[in-house]
Amino acid sequence: MTAYKNPAPTTDAIIARDDGRIVLILRKNPPHGWAIPGGFVEYGEELGRACVREAKEETSLEVELVAQLFTYSDPTRDARQHTISTVYACRLRSGVLRADDDAADARWVAESEVPWSELCFDHAQVLRDYFSWTRTGERRAV
DSSP states (O other), X not given: OOOOOOXXXXXXXXXXXXXXXXXXXXXXXXXXXXXXXXXXXXXXXXXXXXXXXXXXXXXXXEEEEEEEEXXXXXXXXXXXXXXXXXXXXXXXXXXXXXXXXXXXEEEEEOGGGOOGGGBOTTHHHHHHHHXXXXXXXXXXXX
């Protein structure tokens, strides 16, 4: 029987408040740096539910999915392994921001406060795409 090596599905949550600020977490585990909350999809779990779960685990926030922005699949996006991440724009429903699970810190930041050079993975590109979408209403083209 042939053994297949497949990419791992992940999901990321861009959580926004009404004032446009978004949540970034400081990763507890390698790779260290700032990131969008997210993580691996569990077996049998739907992508949107995984996104809501990961957001809650890492930030203590209840979120509502607003839109699926794009799926990022560059094999080099995560140095640990090939991942495919579906990114959602999310709206804060309730809760107080608190770093938890894999997050050492969590903050609300405006676009002008994003530590661009300290972002993990391909999250700088993801956030550029997100902020462009908030201004224009247009998603990244395939």
